[in-house]
Amino acid sequence: MKKSVQLSLLEKTIKELGYTLRYEKGNFFSGECRLREERLVVVNKFLPIEGKIYTLALVISTLNPYGIAPEIAKIVDALVQNDLFTKKRR
Numbered sequence: 001m002k003k004s005v006q007l008s009l010l011e012k013t014i015k016e017l018g019y020t021l022r023y024e025k026g027n028f029f030s031g032e033c034r035l036r037e038e039r040l041v042v043v044n045k046f047l048p049i050e051g052k053i054y055t056l057a058l059v060i061s062t063l064n065p066y067g068i069a070p071e072i073a074k075i076v077d078a079l080v081q082n083d084l085f086t087k088k089r090r
Contacts, residue, residue: 003049006075010056013072014041017065030055032062054079 014021020038023045030043030051043055053075060072061080068076 001071001075003053007049007053007056009069009072010053010060010075013060013065013068014056017060017063019059032059 011021018039019032019041021041021043023043025045028042028044030041030047032039032041034040041056041059043052047055057076057079060068061076
């Protein structure tokens, strides 16, 4: 599956879970937060597409939603369970 398709599926899932998704510029780590009563996911817009996909997959895995689509579960499992971006190199 193309990375752009994966990103759009993850974005759609975040929105279906009731979160507002924002891409912002700045020097910060991406993630999920609450701003007043609004549930928000903020992603650094300067991240490469792989970083955006991993960030959204990580947020979805921490939310642990019930009944997500199988293709979304496959993306999340492939990225988060294997720790592709945090694995220590020897």
